[in-house]
Structure formats: structure tokens, C-alpha cells
Amino acid sequence: MGDVELEENSYDAVIVGTGLGATLVSGALAREGKRVLHLDRREHYGAEVASLHLDGLVHELKEGSAGECPSFEDVELLDAAGLPPGHRSRDFSLDLTPRGVFAVSPLIDALLHSGITSYVDFKIIRRAYISLNEALHVVPSSKADIFQSQILGLMEKRKLGNFLQFCLPPNFLSPDASTRDVQQRRREKDVLRLPDQLVSALRSYEGKSFECFLEDRKLSPKLRGIVMHAIAGIREPQSGPGAVGAVEGARRMMRYILSVHRYGPTPFIYPMYGVAEFPQALARFGAVNGATFILNKAVADRELGEDGSLRAIVLDGGTRIRTRSLISTRHDLPASILPPARTAAAAPRHRVARCICIVPRTVAPPPPGEEGSADEATSEVYVTLPPGAHGNVNAVSVLQLSSGMGVTPRGLFAVHFTTVPAPGVSARDALSGAVAFLLGDLAKSPPGEASASSGEPTTPSSGESPAASTPAAQQAGKPPILWGCYFTHNYTDQQPADGLLPHNVHVLSTAVVGHNDNGFGCCIEEAREIFQTLCGKHADFLADTKLKQFESNSWNWWEGEWDGNWWQEWNRPYWDMRY
Secondary structure, rough: OOOOOOOOEEOOOOEOOOOOOHHHHHHHHOOOOOOOEEEEEEOOOOHHHHHEEEHHHHHHHOOOOOOOOOEEEEEEEEOOOOOOOOOOHHOOEEEEEOOOOOOOHHHHHHHHHHHHHHHOOOEOOEEEEEOOOOEEEEEOEEEEEEEEHHOOOOHHHHHHHHHHHOOOOOOOOOOOHHHHHHHHHOOOOOOOOOOHHHHHHHHHHHOOOOOHHHHHHOOOHHHEEEHHHHHHHOOOOOOOOOOEHHHHHHHHHHHHHOOOOOOOOEEEEEOOOOOHHHHHHHHHHHHOOEEEEEOOOEEEEEEOOOOEEEEEEEEEOOOOOEOEEEEEOOOOOOOOOOHHHHHHHHHOEEEEEEEEEOOOOOOOOOOOOOOOOOOHHHEEEEEEEEOOOOOOOOOOOEEEEHHHOOOOOOOEEEEEEEEOOOOOHHHHHHHHHHHHHOOOOOOOOOOOOHHHHHHOOOOOOOOOOOOHOOOOHHHOOOEEOOOOEEEEEEOOOOOOOOEEEEOEEEEOHHHOOOOOOOOHHHHHHHHHHHHHHHHHOOOOOOOOHHHHHHHHHHHOHHHHOOOHHHHHOOHHHHHHHHO
């Protein structure tokens, strides 16, 4: 790409890469009045959380597999029949990092606090399942689900219900709580604080695992598996020093309990058109507040000052940009600033195994008593496969999305499998058992048709759809795979050692890629820390200045500051969105 013309050649901050953490920082800095230039060498937003069409996904995986520090490894396209007639590559929007968002979470609070929710739409994940005894069952996380559960005996239902009741926080609200109670709870700063009775019970478990705490609460192995993997969302290995502690496990469980029934029957919501809508919404927010965004533009070189700090960068077209700070992830950090060899030595990488499949039917059965067809009742589902259930060493998360999310054409579903592979194990070996449990065989391509990886429409010679070419899979009730791929996604969650970078270069981790459900929370904390480093500890991260002014005018009426338009201001749309 040729050189670009910028109105300014000096900025307070230059940000490289349009991932979630980077766009959080740029939006917050722009709202604070800083001059921000945001670059990305790619042609799309999202970076490590991008949402891509089929051809774009294949290109991203192949391009990211090259180099000394590849972002992707073990890339393998499945030899399936391809898409039904009339569907094209651009009809899909597939996530590199599929991740459901908890309704009560730091990310949602930040979006509400800033008014960014006007730039992104959400839909609920309809059902959450767990695999037990070679079958899928609704996660029993509410009174109704526990009562209707077919996998729990009478005593197990009572014990699980009593345990969840014991763990309810003092600010817990039922779905039929009054509007005033809801407003009061959302004004509290620590919504996820543990209740006093749970804090007292956890005092003797310092240094012990969450599983040990559940065992001492007299929960059966079945109930411990449900609480640990389906409710607390623990994905890390629970043996050795990496086991989740009792307090951390309780906080994760609390997040699930508080999120259930806030918007729907599960704690998860999902952005329409994919996770990349988060950075795109933040980019719109930053642009509205004065930030400049340029895609398909890389940093070619840098200039250092006498004190070793970064003074300026040079774009690949030759444009020189002066900056006070540079912010980037390790994968997007220019090689001229930190060579890849030093990056690999200084930044331990972690691996996540993924598989993406396109299928013609849903993978989950409808819950008992659910009206409508299975595809409608379970179009968006979240499935947890506990460790060892289907040859998987660690827990596997399965997220199914449909055309209702805008990610597939009507009648097709995108199924995402995610797990942490054992060292040296490929994505296929780590996930093949889970894929075989939920999906049928590959739908074979008739002779002379296009390859599945091409993303072009295919036309079966016999007039049948590709789904009809696997009768064994249909008899078993499992949807056949029309398109699929395996890959391993690499990421880092540690900062470079002191002395490797100039002091005004800030590095964001890519922990959002990891299998830990707290990935979005890590992005928020990292972005807030960098923002306060540049703007001061008392600066308001992603502040909504209009909302702050309204709150001041509304609640200080006794000091004569009422603006006279309180009723119109009270009914503003984004105020309803905030509370």
C-alpha cells in the first residue's frame, strides 16, 4: 500500500493492532482528549479476535503459520463436501476466538458505562449443556433446571440446590426483582463480592484447590464436575500447581450465578456477527472522539531518543510519525522494536486447540417441554465436555451459533470446539474425540467438484444435498460436517522483561485467546492500567462525559444545579441502556 496523508505528524499515542485490548486503550485515550493514531497491518479489524469469512479465515491461518513466532500451528482443513449450492464464502463470519460473554462481567460494565452498547447488538445463548453419561443435559444452575434435571437423583437435587443457595451473594436479585432494586445493585462497585457466609467457609482453604472445597462440602463426584466445569467454567488442569484455588473458583461460580437469567436462561450473551464486533464498536467510539484509524498499514522502522525512549516511527510508505507512546501486542509489535528471536525467548507462549465446523443441523437436543423444532430451540448453545469424557485431557468448550447471530446462512450452523492441548499434541488429536461425539462423519464431495477449502458453492451430481451423503451419521442423529478445520492458536499472557523495550512502549497480552473464561476481564484490566499510566491514576477509564454531567445535574438539585430538563434527560435511550 502506498503512503498516506495525515493531518498531523505528531500524536500522544500510536497503537498497533486492532484487537480488543488495543481498541479499549485507543477509545479510552480518545475520550480523554488525547491524539491517537491506530494502525493495523491487516485489512480487517479484530486481530486475534477477528471474525472472518471462509476464504479470509483460511488465508489468516496460513499467513499466521509462517515466521519465527507463528500465531497458528497444526492448521488442517477437513476434506468435506463443501457448502450447499448457493452459499458463498462471504456469507459466513467465523470467529478466531469464539467466547461467550457473561451478562455480569467487567467488559459489559465498561461498555454500559461508556455508552458503547449503542454500537453493538447482542443476542442470548439459548441453552447451556454438559456431557454426562454419553449424553447432553441442561446445566442445572437454577431452581427450575435443578427440579427438571433428569441426571440428578432426589438427594443430589437437594444438595446442589442447598449449595447454590448457600453461595448466593447478599445482592442477588431474582428475575422478578423491582426496577429500583436492579438500579441499586448496578450502582454497587463490587457486584461479584462473595457473601459473608462463603468468605467464612473459605478462610481455612487458603492454598487449597476449589475441588477440595467442593469435596468437603459433601458434593458427589457428579455434582463436583457440574459445579467445576459447567458453572465455575474451570478449564485449567486441576492437578499440580496450576489448580484453581478455592477463592478463585468461588468467584467464577459467583459470576455464573449472577449472570443467569439477567437476560436469558443462560449466563451468556454474544455479539451479533461475531466477537470482532467488540473491537469494531470500540473503534467507532474512538473515531467519534477524534482517533485516526488506518488499516493495511504496518510500522517499518523506529527512531530512538538519546535517553533510549521511542521518539518516532516510520510507516511502510515512508511517513514519519512522532509519538509519545507506542502500544501494541507482542504479535503486532514491529520487529524493528523487538526482534522475533528476542520475543520468543522473552515471552513464553501458551496454546489453545480449536476446531471450526459447518453443519446443517443443531448438535443439541431440545430441552424437555421446549416448544418448536430442535433447530429453533437450540440454535445457539454452549456445551461443556468435562475432562476425560471423550478422550480429551482437559475440558472442551463447544459453542454453536446460527444464522440468527448473522454468522452463517439460514439453515447452517457454525460449531466451535476449544480446549487446552497437552504439550506436543496437535489440535486434531486433542479434539477429535469431542468432534466425533457431537458430529457425524465428513460429508464426502462428489467427483469433480470444488474443494471445501475454496469456499465456492458445490453442486452434488445426484441432486442431493451434501447432508444426505452420510446416511450413517443421519441414523445416529448427528449432523454431518460440510466444512471444517483444525488449528492451534498461540498466545502470550506475560509482559517482556525490563530492559527489552523503551520505557514508553507498552505491550498488551493476548490472554483473550486463552481458554480461561476470564479473558475479557484480563483485557479490561490491562487496558485500564496502560490508560492510567498515560493519563493519571484518577482518570476515568472509558468515561461517558454526558452521563457524568447528567448525574451531577440530576442528583445535586438541592444545590441549585438542576438543569430544568430532568424528565427528558431521565428518559434518554442510553440511560435506559445503562440502568
